[in-house]
Amino acid sequence: MTRVIHTGDTHIGYQQYHSPDRRQDFLDAFDAVVDDAVDDDVDAVVHAGDLFHDRRPELPDLMGTISVLRRLDDAGIPFLAVVGNHESTRGGQWLDLFERLGLATRLGREPVVVGDTAFYGLDHVPVSRRDELEYAFEPHDADYATLVAHGLFEPFAHADWDTETVLEESDVAFDAMLLGDNHKPDRATVTDTPVTYSGSTERASASEREGRGYNLVRFDEDAGGGDDRVEIRRRAIDTREFVFVSVELGEGEGESRVREQVRQHDLGDAVVLVEVTGEGDPVTPAAIEEFATDEGALIARVTDRRTVETDDEVDVSFADPEDAVRERIEGMGLSAAALDIDETVRSESVADTNVRETVKSAVEDRLDDLDAFVAADDGESNEGGPDDGDEGETDADSEPTTDGQVSMEDYL
Numbered sequence: 001m002t003r004v005i006h007t008g009d010t011h012i013g014y015q016q017y018h019s020p021d022r023r024q025d026f027l028d029a030f031d032a033v034v035d036d037a038v039d040d041d042v043d044a045v046v047h048a049g050d051l052f053h054d055r056r057p058e059l060p061d062l063m064g065t066i067s068v069l070r071r072l073d074d075a076g077i078p079f080l081a082v083v084g085n086h087e088s089t090r091g092g093q094w095l096d097l098f099e100r101l102g103l104a105t106r107l108g109r110e111p112v113v114v115g116d117t118a119f120y121g122l123d124h125v126p127v128s129r130r131d132e133l134e135y136a137f138e139p140h141d142a143d144y145a146t147l148v149a150h151g152l153f154e155p156f157a158h159a160d161w162d163t164e165t166v167l168e169e170s171d172v173a174f175d176a177m178l179l180g181d182n183h184k185p186d187r188a189t190v191t192d193t194p195v196t197y198s199g200s201t202e203r204a205s206a207s208e209r210e211g212r213g214y215n216l217v218r219f220d221e222d223a224g225g226g227d228d229r230v231e232i233r234r235r236a237i238d239t240r241e242f243v244f245v246s247v248e249l250g251e252g253e254g255e256s257r258v259r260e261q262v263r264q265h266d267l268g269d270a271v272v273l274v275e276v277t278g279e280g281d282p283v284t285p286a287a288i289e290e291f292a293t294d295e296g297a298l299i300a301r302v303t304d305r306r307t308v309e310t311d312d313e314v315d316v317s318f319a320d321p322e323d324a325v326r327e328r329i330e331g332m333g334l335s336a337a338a339l340d341i342d343e344t345v346r347s348e349s350v351a352d353t354n355v356r357e358t359v360k361s362a363v364e365d366r367l368d369d370l371d372a373f374v375a376a377d378d379g380e381s382n383e384g385g386p387d388d389g390d391e392g393e394t395d396a397d398s399e400p401t402t403d404g405q406v407s408m409e410d411y412l
């Protein structure tokens with residue numbers, strides 16, 4: 001029998017709402033999961049990617065992470081992980097640094113056996129390189145095998161990765177897939193194999209309404225009353241309080257009505273997200289936000305839906321614009337260098353005045369690696385957009401980064 005905690009999408013270093021408190025919250029959530037792992041004496045903590053929010057975590061984030069990992073190591077509990085899309089760098093991964101320090105094991109095509117279960121890993125692979133991916137894994141002689149992967153898998157929301165294909169083409173028969181990327185915890189069965197997302201451990205966006213937690217996974221012949229080989233249970237963790245206030249304004253109602261609704265909640269140290277709909281008078285978001293913070297909220301944000309609902313032509317879900325942007329950018333097939341620049345420009349953790357300097361240093365960092373300036377994809381959507389500037393050498397047709405065959409080794 002093997003018992004592990006399955007977690008992921010920790011997003012350490014995310015300064016949500018530009019708040020240093022929120023930045024600390026993401027690290028604290030990781031700490032809380034590790035607390036439980038130590039108290040519970042599980043056999044391993046399995047991390048399904050996006051330990052960091054971006055590819056350039058800052059020193060305090062790294063030091064905080066190392067302290068937490070060290071605590072796990074002191075308790076003799078291995079940390080097994082893969083690399084997610086948020087934190088992926090073109091050179092070595094941060095995870096490799098932790099492995100070098102003896103604090104983590106990076107999962108890949110070779111089995112890592114803990115108890116009687118073999119763990120394998122599949123880092124995030126961009127859509128444009130998915131078709132050429134070989135699901136080649138070395139054999140094992142453990143009783144159970146599980147694949148830890150980062151990506152948007154079927155049959156869950158936003159899926160672009162066919163789970164059946166992964167299971168069928170893999171040359172190891174997996175008893176479970178432990179996933180990261182989708183921040184909503186969920187589970188399903190695909191060709192008799194349980195597949196599950198642990199969900200994020202802090203709310204990385206306002207759409208993550210339900211409570212946060214992680215999965216407790218047991219590999220056991222008698223799991224689930226003897227019918228299954230794998231039992232997946234969910235456990236909650238205490239995270240920053242989020243208060244969602246939805247106010248529908250009727251004719252003649254306005255700001256005072258919104259305040260009245262906000263005041264009915266316990267706002268102390270909470271992130272307060274107010275959504276205004278309906279007819280009613282115009283409101284000033286900043287005034288309501290100030291009112292909420294005066295009442296004790298850590299952060300308050302007011303969204304007046306009435307201004308966007310009238311615009312029928314835009315095909316974007318405003319519930320989570322970040323998802324829509326991310327999806328669009330993935331499809332653009334940008335080069336690694338372009339992605340760096342995009343990330344810098346949009347990042348909440350880079351002050352506007354620092355954008356120029358940060359972009360310059362990101363591009364300079366890439367100069368010894370010209371592949372980083374080649375578009376990742378020549379297919380999907382280069383409709384005169386992202387490739388406009390290229391001449392000669394970076395001709396999309398020649399696609400110099402790959403020569404047809406891409407093996408998993410390129411990613412692992």
Ligand SMILES: [Mn+2]
Binds near residue numbers: 050084086181183
């Ligand atoms: Mn994530």
